[in-house]
Structure formats: C-alpha cells, structure tokens
Amino acid sequence: MKVLLVGDPGEQRTQLKAVLETLPETELDIVEGEAATAANLSENAARPPDATLVMVNGNEEAALNFLQSQALLPGRPTLLAVLTARSAGLMKRVLRSGADEILFMPLDPGEATRALLKISEARWRTERRAGGVVISIVSLVGGVGVTSLAANLALALNSLHQRVALIDLDLQTGGLAVFLNIDPEVTIMPLVRLDNKLDSIQLESALTKHPSGVYMLAAPKRIEEGELVSDITVGAVLDLVRQLFDYVIVDCGDHVDENGVAAWERSENLFYVLNQSIASARCAWRFIDLFERLGLATLEPRFILNHYSPSHPLTEKAIETTLARPIYAKIPTDDRTFEAIEMKAQDLFQVAPASPVARAVLDLAALVMPQLEIAATNETFMSRLKSAFSAH
Numbered sequence: 336m337k338v339l340l341v342g343d344p345g346e347q348r349t350q351l352k353a354v355l356e357t358l359p360e361t362e363l364d365i366v367e368g369e370a371a372t373a374a375n376l377s378e379n380a381a382r383p384p385d386a387t388l389v390m391v392n393g394n395e396e397a398a399l400n401f402l403q404s405q406a407l408l409p410g411r412p413t414l415l416a417v418l419t420a421r422s423a424g425l426m427k428r429v430l431r432s433g434a435d436e437i438l439f440m441p442l443d444p445g446e447a448t449r450a451l452l453k454i455s456e457a458r459w460r461t462e463r464r465a466g467g468v469v470i471s472i473v474s475l476v477g478g479v480g481v482t483s484l485a486a487n488l489a490l491a492l493n494s495l496h497q498r499v500a501l502i503d504l505d506l507q508t509g510g511l512a513v514f515l516n517i518d519p520e521v522t523i524m525p526l527v528r529l530d531n532k533l534d535s536i537q538l539e540s541a542l543t544k545h546p547s548g549v550y551m552l553a554a555p556k557r558i559e560e561g562e563l564v565s566d567i568t569v570g571a572v573l574d575l576v577r578q579l580f581d582y583v584i585v586d587c588g589d590h591v592d593e594n595g596v597a598a599w600e601r602s603e604n605l606f607y608v609l610n611q612s613i614a615s616a617r618c619a620w621r622f623i624d625l626f627e628r629l630g631l632a633t634l635e636p637r638f639i640l641n642h643y644s645p646s647h648p649l650t651e652k653a654i655e656t657t658l659a660r661p662i663y664a665k666i667p668t669d670d671r672t673f674e675a676i677e678m679k680a681q682d683l684f685q686v687a688p689a690s691p692v693a694r695a696v697l698d699l700a701a702l703v704m705p706q707l708e709i710a711a712t713n714e715t716f717m718s719r720l721k722s723a724f725s726a727h
Contacts, residue, residue, distance in 0.1 A: 338355065338384060386454050387412045392419045402429065402432040427656065436450055466580075471595070484639065498581045503523075504598060505554060506561030507561050509555070516680040522554060523541060525537070525541055527565070569597040611654070620657070643667050664695070667691045
C-alpha cells in the first residue's frame with residue numbers, strides 16, 4: 336500500500352512518520368512544505384497513493400482547502416485527516432471538506448492499522464467484486480421512510496437506464512409491494528425451500544416486474560413465513576442477483592437481524608434513514624454503536640435525512656453534531672406528493688417528476704453511481720431533469 340503524508344516539517348510529522356513506518360506493507364512518500372506541493376506530487380506520481388494522510392495542526396485553512404481539492408478528483412485516494420485536538424467543530428469541518436476518516440495525535444498504532452486495513456480491504460473488494468452494486472437501506476425507527484426511499488431510489492436509477500432489482504427484507508411488513516402498488520404472485524419463499532443450489536432461472540421466476548421496469552423480490556405473504564428466511568438464503572440471493580442487475584436495492588426495514596447483516600456484508604453502500612426527531616437521532620446513535628461492534632471494515636454507514644424541513648427546530652447541523660457524522664443526503668418533506676402517489680396508484684416520477692423530492696432522489700442516484708457511469712449517463716440525467724421541469 337502506498338501512503339502519502341501531507342504536513343509541514345516538524346516534530347509532529349516526525350512522530351507520525353515513525354508510527355507509520357512500524358506498520359506492515361506500508362510505503363511512504365513524505366512531502367515537504369505546503370499542501371500545493373503534495374497535490375502536484377500526488378497528481379504526477381508514477382503510481383498514485385492508496386491513502387493520503389493530511390495533518391491538520393498548524394495551518395488549518397490550507398489543510399481544509401487541500402482536502403476539498405483532493406475530494407473532487409476522480410479516482411482519488413482515501414483521505415485521512417490527522418488532528419491534534421478532539422474538537423467537535425473541527426471534526427465537522429474536516430468531514431465536510433472531504434475527509435473519509437479522522438485519526439488523532441498521538442497516533443495510536445492500532446487505530447492506524449485498522450484504518451489502513453479498511454482501505455486495503457476496500458480496494459481488494461473493488462478490484463475483485465463482480466456484478467452490480469448492492470445498496471442496503473435501514474433504520475431503527477419505523478415511519479422514517481425506509482421503504483419509500485428504497486423504492487424511489489430504484490425508480491430513479493432505472494430512469495437513468497440502469498438495470499435495477501429491489502429486495503424486500505422487511506419480511507413481516509412487506510411494504511415494498513404495497514408502496515409500488517403491485518401484487519406479486521411469487522415471493523422469496525420458493526427460494527427458501529430449494530433443495531439444490533440457487534440458479535438464475537429459479538431467481539428470475541421469483542421476481543416481479545414493476546411497470547417501470549424495476550424488478551422486485553417480494554417478502555413472504557404470511558407473517559410467520561418470514562421466520563423461515565435465513566441469512567444463507569439472503570446471501571445466495573444477493574450473490575446471484577448482483578450478477579443480473581446493475582444495482583440491487585435492499586429494504587432492510589426498521590430492525591436488525593442476521594438477514595440484514597448478510598445484506599450489509601455484500602453492500603457497497605449502507606444508508607441509515609432518520610428524520611428530524613430526537614428519538615430518531617438517539618436510535619441512530621445506537622445503530623452507530625452496533626455497527627462498530629460488528630466490525631465490517633470495508634463499509635461505513637451513510638446517513639440520509641428524510642422528510643427534511645429547513646424550518647424544523649431540530650436542524651441538520653444539530654443532528655450532525657449529535658452523531659459526529661455528516662448527513663450524506665437530504666430528501667425534503669412533501670406530504671401532498673406522497674398522498675397523490677397513494678391515491679393515484681402511480682410512482683413518484685409519474686405523479687411529480689419536477690418535485691423537490693424527485694430531484695433530491697435523482698441527486699442521490701447520481702451520488703451512488705461511479706464516476707464513469709455518471710459521465711456516460713449525464714446526458715440522460717440532464718434530459719430527464721429538463722423534461723421534468725418542462726412538464727411542470
């Protein structure tokens with residue numbers, strides 16, 4: 336692994352270098368002087384770094400500007416900010432500037448090893464992963480919109496000419512079929528009862544096609560059948576379905592179980608949904624604690640603020656401070672649009688394609704798409720937005 340260390344010369348950088356040199360399989364490039372020099376070295380290097388450690392100690396403005404410039408680069412290395420003070424305000428500024436993770440001085444070898452191992456495993460996973468991108472969506476609070484976000488994100492990706500599948504792991508509720516106004520004849524249950532290895536024909540026979548073109552694997556029709564679905568089945572389904580689709584969206588519901596964890600282990604993105612309530616923020620904290628104890632080194636949860644209202648007394652800033660995590664995306668509140676969706680039995684992009692909700696979900700779809708796909712579908716994305724506005 337190649338690591339680029341950015342920071343002014345001095346005792347702290349010497350200490351940081353000494354700790355890094357004790358870690359296995361780590362090649363160091365030490366950069367003298369200001370961050371501009373580091374940017375040039377990083378861009379002109381024969382082999383780009385896998386990780387860049389940016390020291391935020393003396394010239395805070397220069398360090399933050401450097402993080403921002405690096406965060407915008409395509410195919411950038413993982414950005415690790417090294418802080419000397421555990422200031423909540425500074426941590427938030429660093430994360431907003433583009434840092435992927437924060438370390439503290441004096442650098443703990445165990446923490447540094449964990450961070451670099453996570454980068455190494457993520458790189459290996461990206462290189463080795465075959466097939467589509469799996470996105471799991473979860474919350475510990477009911478009513479925050481996990482199912483609606485899963486369905487609408489699938490519809491948005493589908494509108495950008497991606498092949499999309501939805502999997503309903505909220506086994507007792509089965510809300511995806513209701514939200515999409517479809518009545519699936521087949522559910523996940525025939526796959527549970529298989530005596531042999533799952534194949535693509537068996538999987539395709541269990542999928543239900545939405546009029547939009549999105550495919551769905553429905554939850555069991557009977558509540559008690561959900562107990563028969565195991566993490567082994569979920570793992571086999573995800574391993575196969577990602578070979579058939581560009582994106583697989585998993586509705587994990589508002590609880591955590593072995594099936595959900597099996598989905599997270601195979602996910603490139605894990606979205607935790609919360610709203611502007613104290614109960615929701617507290618449960619998000621509980622989720623962070625649980626997730627850290629699971630030890631999924633190659634995955635970091637991202638937080639989606641749903642039903643967002645800028646006039647709400649519990650602000651986005653307050654929630655970020657409470658969680659010590661940035662909000663990845665906001666989906667605005669729009670009760671009238673969702674009432675129309677329910678009454679007309681149509682989807683979001685049929686009822687209100689120019690609404691703030693639709694635009695926010697399309698923005699989220701663009702965020703989860705790799706840069707090459709974004710470039711390839713940019714014309715389609717813009718034409719959809721223009722047509723939406725003209726329709727409005």
